[in-house]
Amino acid sequence: MVTKAYRPLIPATLALALAGARLAHAANQVPEDENLPDLTALSVEQLMNLDVTSVMKTSTDVSHVPAAIYVLSNEEIRRSGATTIPEALRVVPGLNVAKVDGNKWAVSVRGFNTQFANKLLVLVDGRSVYNPLFSGVWWDQQDVLMEDIDRIEVIRGPGASLWGANAVNGVINIVTKNAKDSQGTLLSGQVGTQRHGGGVRYGADLGDDAYLKVYARHSDYGDSRTRDSANPAGDEGDMSKAGFRYDKAFDIANKLSIQGDAFIGDSNGAPVDFPNLAANLTPVAAPPYSRALPADQQFSGHSLQGRWEHHQGADSTTVVRMYWDRHSRKSPFLNSRYQIDSFDLDFQHNYQLDERHLLLWGTGLRFNINQFENSPQISMSAPQRTDRIYSFFAQDEISLVPERWRLTLGGKVEHNPVTEFEVQPNARLLWTPNEHHSFWASVSRSVRTPNWVEQNISYSLSVQPIPGLPIPQITGLVGNSNMAAEKMLGFELGWRGQLLPQLSADIALYHYNYDDLSSNTISVLPPASYLLIKSTTGNLGIGQVYGGEFSLDWQVTDTWKLKANYSYEEDRIRPGNATPANVFVNDGGSYPAHKAMLWSMYQLTPQLKLDMNWRFVSSTVTNLSFTQGYHDLDARLAWDLGAGLELALVGRNLLDSYHFEYGSDLFSTATAVQREVYGTLRWHF
Amino acid sequence: MLRTVQRGGELCRKAAASKRWAGALLALPLIFAHPACAAETANEAAVKVAFLYNFFKFIEWPESANQSKFNLCLVTPHDLGDNLLALEGKTVNGKPLAVLQDVPAKDLKTCHLVFIGKSTANAGDIPRDLKGVPVVTVSDKPGFLQQNGTIGLVQDGNRLNFEVNLDNANAANVRISAQLLKLARNLNLNK
Numbered sequence: 001m002v003t004k005a006y007r008p009l010i011p012a013t014l015a016l017a018l019a020g021a022r023l024a025h026a027a028n029q030v031p032e033d034e035n036l037p038d039l040t041a042l043s044v045e046q047l048m049n050l051d052v053t054s055v056m057k058t059s060t061d062v063s064h065v066p067a068a069i070y071v072l073s074n075e076e077i078r079r080s081g082a083t084t085i086p087e088a089l090r091v092v093p094g095l096n097v098a099k100v101d102g103n104k105w106a107v108s109v110r111g112f113n114t115q116f117a118n119k120l121l122v123l124v125d126g127r128s129v130y131n132p133l134f135s136g137v138w139w140d141q142q143d144v145l146m147e148d149i150d151r152i153e154v155i156r157g158p159g160a161s162l163w164g165a166n167a168v169n170g171v172i173n174i175v176t177k178n179a180k181d182s183q184g185t186l187l188s189g190q191v192g193t194q195r196h197g198g199g200v201r202y203g204a205d206l207g208d209d210a211y212l213k214v215y216a217r218h219s220d221y222g223d224s225r226t227r228d229s230a231n232p233a234g235d236e237g238d239m240s241k242a243g244f245r246y247d248k249a250f251d252i253a254n255k256l257s258i259q260g261d262a263f264i265g266d267s268n269g270a271p272v273d274f275p276n277l278a279a280n281l282t283p284v285a286a287p288p289y290s291r292a293l294p295a296d297q298q299f300s301g302h303s304l305q306g307r308w309e310h311h312q313g314a315d316s317t318t319v320v321r322m323y324w325d326r327h328s329r330k331s332p333f334l335n336s337r338y339q340i341d342s343f344d345l346d347f348q349h350n351y352q353l354d355e356r357h358l359l360l361w362g363t364g365l366r367f368n369i370n371q372f373e374n375s376p377q378i379s380m381s382a383p384q385r386t387d388r389i390y391s392f393f394a395q396d397e398i399s400l401v402p403e404r405w406r407l408t409l410g411g412k413v414e415h416n417p418v419t420e421f422e423v424q425p426n427a428r429l430l431w432t433p434n435e436h437h438s439f440w441a442s443v444s445r446s447v448r449t450p451n452w453v454e455q456n457i458s459y460s461l462s463v464q465p466i467p468g469l470p471i472p473q474i475t476g477l478v479g480n481s482n483m484a485a486e487k488m489l490g491f492e493l494g495w496r497g498q499l500l501p502q503l504s505a506d507i508a509l510y511h512y513n514y515d516d517l518s519s520n521t522i523s524v525l526p527p528a529s530y531l532l533i534k535s536t537t538g539n540l541g542i543g544q545v546y547g548g549e550f551s552l553d554w555q556v557t558d559t560w561k562l563k564a565n566y567s568y569e570e571d572r573i574r575p576g577n578a579t580p581a582n583v584f585v586n587d588g589g590s591y592p593a594h595k596a597m598l599w600s601m602y603q604l605t606p607q608l609k610l611d612m613n614w615r616f617v618s619s620t621v622t623n624l625s626f627t628q629g630y631h632d633l634d635a636r637l638a639w640d641l642g643a644g645l646e647l648a649l650v651g652r653n654l655l656d657s658y659h660f661e662y663g664s665d666l667f668s669t670a671t672a673v674q675r676e677v678y679g680t681l682r683w684h685f
Numbered sequence: 686m687l688r689t690v691q692r693g694g695e696l697c698r699k700a701a702a703s704k705r706w707a708g709a710l711l712a713l714p715l716i717f718a719h720p721a722c723a724a725e726t727a728n729e730a731a732v733k734v735a736f737l738y739n740f741f742k743f744i745e746w747p748e749s750a751n752q753s754k755f756n757l758c759l760v761t762p763h764d765l766g767d768n769l770l771a772l773e774g775k776t777v778n779g780k781p782l783a784v785l786q787d788v789p790a791k792d793l794k795t796c797h798l799v800f801i802g803k804s805t806a807n808a809g810d811i812p813r814d815l816k817g818v819p820v821v822t823v824s825d826k827p828g829f830l831q832q833n834g835t836i837g838l839v840q841d842g843n844r845l846n847f848e849v850n851l852d853n854a855n856a857a858n859v860r861i862s863a864q865l866l867k868l869a870r871n872l873n874l875n876k
Contacts, residue, residue, distance in 0.1 A: 039735035039770040044868050047735050252769040313774040
């Protein structure tokens with residue numbers, strides 16, 4: 001029995017032991033601050049007996065989150081030498097990260113890895129950067145000033161009960177530093193064989209508990225070469241971004257935060273074959289049937305977000321958040337552009353009901369507005385559309401046996417205009433037999449709602465001659481307005497253990513069952529002056545993805561740390577029973593079965609740090625291509641000159657002059673990932 | 686941050702006070718829960734906040750002070766941070782406790798208790814200006830009592846302790862309960 005005097009400590013304990021709620025914590029919706037301990041009910045004598053020695057977190061901590069989570073710290077990002085977010089994500093266990101060309105990436109968790117991977121939700125400071133057009137993320141426009149990232153939280157596995165539809169296989173939360181932690185001036189830059197760029201950040205204390213930071217960055221990435229040519233591929237990219245953040249605390253219970261950014265950039269691509277079309281979308285009657293066009297895109301956008309956090313005492317917090325996000329992209333090779341606006345308003349309440357129950361509930365409203373410019377090559381049947389999405393979620397985290405057993409039950413109900421109501425429940429159980437080990441299990445149902453492309457697209461893929469016949473054939477991609485949501489029932493198990501004070505390990509296993517996976521059905525229309533082959537989207541895919549991830553953290557000595565991880569994934573994705581052979585499931589396969597990484601972080605002298613990161617990725621087969629496996633090495637040597645100045649030399653892909661990580665896709669031609677060397681500077685004063 | 690572990694009726698606590706990790710999901714410190722674990726740990730700032738709250742319970746202010754509510758004033762910079770949230774909505778003897786930050790020096794007279802952070806440059810000026818006014822000054826600055834402060838929070842090994850300058854309390858016409866005085870590490874009397 002806990003003595004009465006300590007009862008108030010229990011809420012704090014539970015608050016700390018937040019799991020699912022804590023998953024939603026930082027950037028997403030829940031308050032930034034921990035629920036802080038309330039010691040006020042202790043007597044003076046008890047206070048005098050408390051040990052107040054602060055304990056810094058070390059890698060030897062056993063974490064108590066019932067999910068496969070990895071938090072990439074600012075320090076790790078810095079030591080990885082990454083100048084883009086996907087590069088930084090390469091070190092996260094179990095994440096599939098493949099560079100498609102100079103500026104395009106395929107990033108996913110647990111299967112289904114394509115440039116348009118659609119089962120991963122990505123948030124930047126709680127703002128969803130998920131694109132309703134294709135359910136994925138444009139990684140080229142997400143980068144912020146890397147030094148400004150406080151951490152990146154990566155959850156492998158479903159997060160739909162909190163974040164809603166589309167957080168099916170994982171959630172990535174990119175959390176930038178608040179203005180208070182960004183005081184002074186920061187200059188950063190990189191220059192090398194394949195990239196150059198730089199950024200500046202300035203943070204000011206406005207007094208009266210108000211802080212402001214402004215930042216700007218520009219980065220350039222050189223082009224590479226394609227698989228069959230040594231000539232420059234023309235896949236260079238650049239992006240400029242500027243932003244600000246204002247934080248104000250009105251008193252201890254009320255905090256306001258306003259942030260925004262604006263960006264513009266180009267993501268060019270190596271030439272891709274596009275069909276030649278006559279009027280009315282008919283194929284040309286005579287060769288050339290296609291032409292190679294550079295797959296260049298221009299993009300721009302901005303976002304503005306406000307967030308109000310209010311504490312009613314130590315055990316109740318509400319957060320209201322609003323944002324407006326706009327981005328547009330132009331593709332000259334398709335004679336098309338689009339602009340998407342997202343307006344989002346959400347409210348969340350965290351409430352420590354009593355010693356046993358931590359409640360979390362919230363509601364939200366989102367508008368996604370598309371304005372698409374149709375062209376002969378590509379068009380949308382609803383070029384102007386507005387989708388309204390309403391949602392409500394609730395979660396109870398129950399301490400069944402204090403310190404030993406914790407159960408989290410939650411769910412989200414969402415209403416979207418296409419598939420109407422979607423219910424996404426989740427249950428997680430955590431068992432902590434002692435302070436060195438924790439075991440967790442989870443079962444959840446998640447959905448991915450249909451995107452605009454699946455529903456509305458009409459795109460002419462190719463025109464080809466038919467051998468022996470005087471007519472050409474045209475292949476077209478056609479949307480389906482009756483798309484259903486993809487559904488997933490997921491089971492997960494995990495263990496984390498502190499094997500020795502310096503050695504910790506983490507294992508996560510999963511088995512996901514999918515139904516109504518997005519598919520395409522090929523149908524041939526009776527020939528007229530040409531043969532039309534239609535590829536119509538549907539929900540005929542079923543199957544499983546299963547596998548596991550293992551990672552190890554070993555502080556070998558005070559100055560040397562090793563991190564290792566290995567992951568295996570496998571799938572049985574197929575057209576559902578009794579479907580004809582002309583059905584194929586989208587994005588099945590598309591990932592490497594094996595991945596491994598070994599990272600040595602070495603402090604040579606108090607001023608010199610050496611990092612070496614070796615990774616292995618097995619071969620990747622997509623619907624359109626085969627990419628060989630590879631292994632490679634990145635290294636970074638950093639020199640701390642004092643006064644906040646650090647210089648570093650980074651080498652990437654040192655083991656080969658080039659390798660390929662992905663195949664060509666619908667609108668992109670894969671290019672080589674080359675060996676490169678660059679220097680970086682970071683000066684904070 | 687704080688976790689508790691119960692072992693055979695014993696309670697062991699450890700905390701990671703580092704603000705850097707606030708919000709980091711994994712910032713859960715190791716618990717040393719062996720039977721000899723008598724030492725309980727907590728975030729230092731949270732303990733200071735709890736001390737301040739407790740002081741209110743053991744101090745009586747004269748009639749001249751505001752009797753409808755209690756004002757706790759904080760002179761910045763201090764490192765109590767968000768731990769002050771614990772005081773949100775709290776009452777002392779049935780009266781609301783208001784937490785006021787950044788009170789101008791001239792208005793400190795309206796406070797019941799003023800906390801002066803240890804990094805305040807001229808900590809001694811405030812108690813000097815408040816001499817004879819019924820305001821209790823508290824600081825975690827070493828040597829605060831010699832600078833006319835009333836209560837000093839002092840670190841004693843890895844525990845927090847406090848000392849009281851009874852002369853100053855008397856001069857300010859505030860009465861500190863004997864229960865609190867007997868717990869104080871020492872009672873500095875101005876020589």
